[in-house]
Amino acid sequence: MPRYADRPRWHIALDAWAVVVIGAALWQILSQLGAYQWDVIVYWWGGRAFVSGQSPYGPIPGQPVYLHFVYPPLLAAVFAPMAAFNVTATKLIWITLKAIAFWATIRIWKRATGVGTIPVPPVFFFTFAFGAAALVDFTAGNISVFEQLVLWLGFAALLAKRPWRFAIAVALVAQFKLTPVFFLGVLLVIDEKPRWGPFIGGSALFLALFGANFVLMPAQAREFLTSVQSLGERGWGDPSTLGVMQDLVDQVQGVGIPVAPAVAYILYVAVVVAVLAITVRWWRARALERRNDRLVIVLVSIAVYALIMPRMKDYSYLALFPVGWYVLAMRPFNTGSIAVFAALLPRPLPQLKLWLPGVTQAYVYAPLAGALVVWAALVGISAAQSKPPADTAA
Secondary structure, three states: OHHHHOOOHHHHHHHHHHHHHHHHHHHHHHHOOOOOOHHHHHHHHHHHHHHHOOOOOOOOOOOOOOOOOOOOHHHHHOOHHHHHOOHHHHHHHHHHHHHHHHHHHHHHHHHHHOOOOOOOOHHHHHHHHHHHHHHHHHHHOOOHHHHHHHHHHHHHHHHOOOHHHHHHHHHHHHHHHOHHHHHHHHHHOOOOOOOHHHHHHHHHHHHHHHHHHHHHOHHHHHHHHHHHHOOOOOEOOEOOHHHHHHHHHHHHHHOOOOOOOHHHHHHHHHHHHHHHHHHHHHHHHHHHOOOOOHHHHHHHHHHHHHHHOOOOOHHHHHHHHHHHHHHHHHOOOOHHHHHHHHHHOOOOEOOOOEOOOOHHHHHHOHHHHHHHHHHHHHHOOOHHHOOOOOOOOO
């Protein structure tokens, strides 16, 4: 507390504001358990269906159509313990365990990055970073926090040169949303020589576990594929690169310019290729100079993941917290530039019903913009900036 009291007053003020926001959010979540943590109902329903020997797919009684089980069928067994409780008790247990997991994850990546403090109020950072991803996740009741805990147990093992533990962690966590299997590719670039053994072993484990769904529960596996194909979100709840391209094409069409919907996919692929090409060039340049930092490679891979995934939910940007934390410690925090940007950023005028092209994207896709900023900061660092100052603070 004495150390915290020595911080600038604006730090204390922003953290106090964040505490008020957190308190208000928790009050709403806990006082209206029937309205919030809606994803917990999906997990509870999946576990209950598994226990009763039924399919977890299809509409959930009393819930909106869009709220349905979208995970491989065998994962319903993971949620089976929830069937022992009613929905209210399940939500209370879930949010408690998530708070513990969130704290543990932060401890792990703080230790891994070696950065204990940043020039930004910490509570403010965890509350509002990347589109308030943490608040969104706790409100929705998604599994993202637990995914990040397992991933960072894996990343910590990888940084400690235990690649097989990392490969197993990735293979396991990727069973839920599949896309985290992307991180197995880090094994091929983190050291001077590719770690082919763990990469192949992790890939084989991922495929074996995922394939077991089609061997043991073929009918439900087909329902799973149908359920996944129905996912078509974009915008506020899914601020991905593909989504922003689709929205831009819609806006161009809105002013009468004939543009084929396929143009959005072409633009998306172009961005993905550009991000990957720039990242690979950065990695090769540092490899040739023999100054590749294993931690920075991990952080860059997380930022690349956020930029290229065709589906990136708002709470999924939790993955970028350690990246943003590291970047803020690495570079001077220019409050002036942020203030100017905030002051000049145009906003829509609903009162006048004026259409300002591209303006809504600045708000809807703010987490994606944050991902782009931290990625650019990392791949643009010089040798002198490759590591933030050592900090042993908790």
